[in-house]
Amino acid sequence: MTLLRIASRAVLTLHPTISLLNQQKANVARWVRPTLMEIRARKKKLEIKNGPQKESPRSNFIEWNYDAEIYAFGIRLKEKFNYTLLQQAFVDRSYIVQEEMKQRSVGVENPSLNLSDNSALAKKGEELITEFVISFLNLSLPKFPRDGIKAIYRHLVSDEVLLKVSQSIGTKDLILSSNYPPMNDVYVATLKAIIGALFESSGEARAYEFIRDFICTQLNQVDVNELWKIENPMELLKEICKDKKLGEPEPRLINNAGQNTILAVHYVGIYANKKQLGTGFGENIQIAKEEAVKDSLRTLFQTNNNMKPFNFRMPVEKVANLLKKPALAAASVDNI
Amino acid sequence: MNHSQFLISGFLRPPFYNGVGRQINQLQRLTIKFCKSHGGSKGMRDFIENHLVNYAKENQSVVVYVKPRRHRSPVIVAEYLNGDRRWMSAQNRNHEEILKWLSLLSLQAGDTEPIRYRKNWHTDCPSIQGPWTPFTHKNPAFNNIAFPDKELGKQLNMPETATEKLLRLVQEQKNTKNE
Amino acid sequence: MSITQRVQQWATFGRVWHVYDCSYQNPFDSAKVIVKYLKGMQKPIYHPMNDCGDHVVCINTKQIALPGDEWTKRAYFHHTGYPSSATWTLAWELHSKDPMMIMKKAIYRSLGGNLQRRHTMQRLHLFKDDKVPQEVLDNITNQIRQLRPVPQRLDHIDQEVIDNFPKIMDYPEDYLPKAIK
Numbered sequence: 001m002t003l004l005r006i007a008s009r010a011v012l013t014l015h016p017t018i019s020l021l022n023q024q025k026a027n028v029a030r031w032v033r034p035t036l037m038e039i040r041a042r043k044k045k046l047e048i049k050n051g052p053q054k055e056s057p058r059s060n061f062i063e064w065n066y067d068a069e070i071y072a073f074g075i076r077l078k079e080k081f082n083y084t085l086l087q088q089a090f091v092d093r094s095y096i097v098q099e100e101m102k103q104r105s106v107g108v109e110n111p112s113l114n115l116s117d118n119s120a121l122a123k124k125g126e127e128l129i130t131e132f133v134i135s136f137l138n139l140s141l142p143k144f145p146r147d148g149i150k151a152i153y154r155h156l157v158s159d160e161v162l163l164k165v166s167q168s169i170g171t172k173d174l175i176l177s178s179n180y181p182p183m184n185d186v187y188v189a190t191l192k193a194i195i196g197a198l199f200e201s202s203g204e205a206r207a208y209e210f211i212r213d214f215i216c217t218q219l220n221q222v223d224v225n226e227l228w229k230i231e232n233p234m235e236l237l238k239e240i241c242k243d244k245k246l247g248e249p250e251p252r253l254i255n256n257a258g259q260n261t262i263l264a265v266h267y268v269g270i271y272a273n274k275k276q277l278g279t280g281f282g283e284n285i286q287i288a289k290e291e292a293v294k295d296s297l298r299t300l301f302q303t304n305n306n307m308k309p310f311n312f313r314m315p316v317e318k319v320a321n322l323l324k325k326p327a328l329a330a331a332s333v334d335n336i
Numbered sequence: 337m338n339h340s341q342f343l344i345s346g347f348l349r350p351p352f353y354n355g356v357g358r359q360i361n362q363l364q365r366l367t368i369k370f371c372k373s374h375g376g377s378k379g380m381r382d383f384i385e386n387h388l389v390n391y392a393k394e395n396q397s398v399v400v401y402v403k404p405r406r407h408r409s410p411v412i413v414a415e416y417l418n419g420d421r422r423w424m425s426a427q428n429r430n431h432e433e434i435l436k437w438l439s440l441l442s443l444q445a446g447d448t449e450p451i452r453y454r455k456n457w458h459t460d461c462p463s464i465q466g467p468w469t470p471f472t473h474k475n476p477a478f479n480n481i482a483f484p485d486k487e488l489g490k491q492l493n494m495p496e497t498a499t500e501k502l503l504r505l506v507q508e509q510k511n512t513k514n515e
Numbered sequence: 516m517s518i519t520q521r522v523q524q525w526a527t528f529g530r531v532w533h534v535y536d537c538s539y540q541n542p543f544d545s546a547k548v549i550v551k552y553l554k555g556m557q558k559p560i561y562h563p564m565n566d567c568g569d570h571v572v573c574i575n576t577k578q579i580a581l582p583g584d585e586w587t588k589r590a591y592f593h594h595t596g597y598p599s600s601a602t603w604t605l606a607w608e609l610h611s612k613d614p615m616m617i618m619k620k621a622i623y624r625s626l627g628g629n630l631q632r633r634h635t636m637q638r639l640h641l642f643k644d645d646k647v648p649q650e651v652l653d654n655i656t657n658q659i660r661q662l663r664p665v666p667q668r669l670d671h672i673d674q675e676v677i678d679n680f681p682k683i684m685d686y687p688e689d690y691l692p693k694a695i696k
Contacts, residue, residue, distance in 0.1 A: 255471045
């Protein structure tokens, strides 16, 4: 299989040189097409026989230096890691089990690897992520309700987002796990463990900066209102208006266009005490009303489409100070 | 139309919002393969002697592997964080040329096809004042009008007619008399 | 795409219905204005490849005013395709046959030639008088201003206004106007 891959690559790489030689007419040599076809056919045949070709781990290559890779990883993220801790962050439990099984199979009675897995670091990392993200969101969205903050937090620490982050900082080849490519949860745990390792090696502030720069930035250009599905927006609006003494909110049709056609547009505004809270469009009045309520809520929460973007360069001390106030921190973290 | 003659157009999409939080160098690994005796690798050997250590020092986030192979042409393989792998022949290239290629490779974000940027910036929230709708700046008084309306349909900015001028002059005369 | 974004798009591309009163208007000048609305050229989002045209309801097309001697000199050509079946109909004749046809042809002509023309014409609604069905009237939310003033007829002016109109002198009661030869 590998041979086949090399062969096809050789053909592919040769082929532009051929066309370059005859620049006058971009002819491709007669043998290229049948050769490629043959390679393709054989590849397909093998795939039918053995299933799709497995990706071979980068660490199996001759040109592979794990220490150098780990060192470069730290430099790439512009962080100073304790080497042992960082290495530990990449070790998944499944790898240790696999290695022990290997040693047993060759007759070692008490296999020992001198390796510990990343679960402890991952736990620490998860704690750091939770407290930082919650405080960051509380600071960035001061008017947003607690349920909403929770929803955004849940989105940020969801496996999909953390998986993306983990993959894009280049953990794939460094993770020591029984599978290659690693399973999704291993990616996520590794990212958390890296944050834990950073906390242990460089302190809290650096860990917080890491979370701010890599996890909080996933909110860039995301509509936070979409992350929180409100079940009954009108009820919520009524409650808020009651609390703030704005008066009873009522919907009014402000405008419409082509109301007897299938392309009708309705424009509804929500008013309380003759003051406009928000407006919304819709193809019928019901949808326009719902949108207007949502818009009023957005205005009240200060999360409109034209809101000030998140400050991803917010000094971490500001967030850390918030966490130091025990009542606030407990209230924000315990609720999750 | 021959599509291969034109650059595919697209928008700027940095990987993983690179630079929003902090800038990560997207090149993670570089493998340099060369032959110790062949002439085609002369430039590559010069490069390794003169520039490689410097390059590696300046780009510590890139792991550089040097792999001598007998009687094979020199090759540069760049591996990026997004999983892309770019293979490049360095046959008969001199060391300065190789350095230039390497600096290009280390600035790129992957083995990307060159695209024509439709705009040099990209945002998912393009408007601050909100998109235009037919209701923007519309007079709310129109809601209480039954169309067609005589006054609303009247032409604007017409010059004064002779009748209007006559009436105006008479009115002015009357006003001066009263004073 | 979220619901908010979808309805935003829906509203931006919403089709507005305009009404235009054709009484005493030059159809050829009016057509130039109406065409802008039919194509959506008055909108900031206009682009030739953008389907953002509005509807226009033209009323009182029977009352149009042609300039100069156009009623008797302007001829509308038609050919059924059969030999010797070319016809030239004068404007007054066409108008008496179909009071909406002159307005329609004026707008069709000023739309310019492209494949969108017939689709754009579907958004034009012509009425010979001001009797417009209620379901059409309900759609209308804007009015296009006329291009020229509608002349006022003497018998439509109040008697009081006529009596109070400033006069330099009154004709003597026994005044006889000069006989018309």
